[in-house]
Amino acid sequence: MLEIKDLHVEAGGREILKGISLDVKEGETCVLFGPNGSGKSTLLSAIMGYGTCRVTKGKIMFKGKDITEMPVDERARLGIGMMMQRPPNVVGVKLGDLVKATAGGDVKAVDNASDFKMESFLERDINVGFSGGEIKRSELMQLTAQKPDFVLLDEPESGVDLENIDLIGKKVHDLLYAKNNNCPNGKRCVSSLVITHTGQILDYIGADKAYVLRDGLIRCTGRPMDILKDIKERGYGECISCRMVKME
Numbered sequence: 001m002l003e004i005k006d007l008h009v010e011a012g013g014r015e016i017l018k019g020i021s022l023d024v025k026e027g028e029t030c031v032l033f034g035p036n037g038s039g040k041s042t043l044l045s046a047i048m049g050y051g052t053c054r055v056t057k058g059k060i061m062f063k064g065k066d067i068t069e070m071p072v073d074e075r076a077r078l079g080i081g082m083m084m085q086r087p088p089n090v091v092g093v094k095l096g097d098l099v100k101a102t103a104g105g106d107v108k109a110v111d112n113a114s115d116f117k118m119e120s121f122l123e124r125d126i127n128v129g130f131s132g133g134e135i136k137r138s139e140l141m142q143l144t145a146q147k148p149d150f151v152l153l154d155e156p157e158s159g160v161d162l163e164n165i166d167l168i169g170k171k172v173h174d175l176l177y178a179k180n181n182n183c184p185n186g187k188r189c190v191s192s193l194v195i196t197h198t199g200q201i202l203d204y205i206g207a208d209k210a211y212v213l214r215d216g217l218i219r220c221t222g223r224p225m226d227i228l229k230d231i232k233e234r235g236y237g238e239c240i241s242c243r244m245v246k247m248e
């Protein structure tokens with residue numbers, strides 16, 4: 001579904017990604033681990049097409065199409081959605097209006113706000129004054145309204161309290177198993193690339209494959225829970241469960 005080949009990305013005049021290759025198949029959940037500042041969010045921004053970074057070499061293929069130069073709105077229409085690590089404040093745009101527009105005018109998307117404990121936020125400007133956990137729930141509500149078939153989740157559980165982690169986890173699960181999108185029961189229909197440091201979100205969604213990103217390169221790949229255990233015990237550099245990736 002998503003295939004990235006030898007991707008080089010620059011931001012702020014510096015090369016951040018130095019030749020990333022990875023793939024995510026249909027219905028697959030892939031995890032991206034890596035230390036702070038290694039380039040994980042930059043990779044997600046490059047896939048979504050945000051202008052904060054620039055692809056200098058390589059290719060991003062989605063559903064067989066080369067989307068490397070495609071504008072962000074076209075990528076969204078093709079089915080890619082993203083939950084950002086730090087989304088911007090949007091002064092003058094009400095959250096409820098955005099959710100309605102994202103759902104193609106479907107007012108049901110707004111009716112679902114209480115499922116995300118966001119019913120009292122619909123008249124507020126997007127993210128303005130929202131707490132960290134409120135921003136995560138708001139992002140997830142918007143993403144759910146979009147009904148994407150490929151999602152990029154940048155630390156969905158980070159900064160969320162223990163009760164709300166349960167809400168976020170269950171809602172991400174519903175999104176991937178596309179409960180509101182005629183997905184056959186028990187089948188994961190939506191593909192994803194998920195960044196997590198703690199792995200808490202994986203308790204809710206399961207995961208098929210993990211990549212470890214360090215200093216702008218995918219260093220190795222393997223089974224998510226094994227790699228997470230190794231990282232906790234040994235750090236990122238000595239992950240024995242992670243199969244080395246051959247550099248191109």
Ligand SMILES: Nc1ncnc2c1ncn2[C@@H]1O[C@H](COP(=O)(O)OP(=O)(O)OP(=O)(O)O)[C@@H](O)[C@H]1O
Binds near residue numbers: 016035037041042
């Ligand atoms: N616009 C920019 N200008 C300058 N440097 C940038 C820019 N965008 C990203 N960087 C740098 O690129 C590096 C990778 O950033 P990125 O946000 O992708 O890291 P990350 O792996 O997501 O880290 P974290 O786990 O802390 O979220 C960081 O050193 C960051 O400061």
Ligand SMILES: [Mg+2]
Binds near residue numbers: 041085
């Ligand atoms: Mg990040």
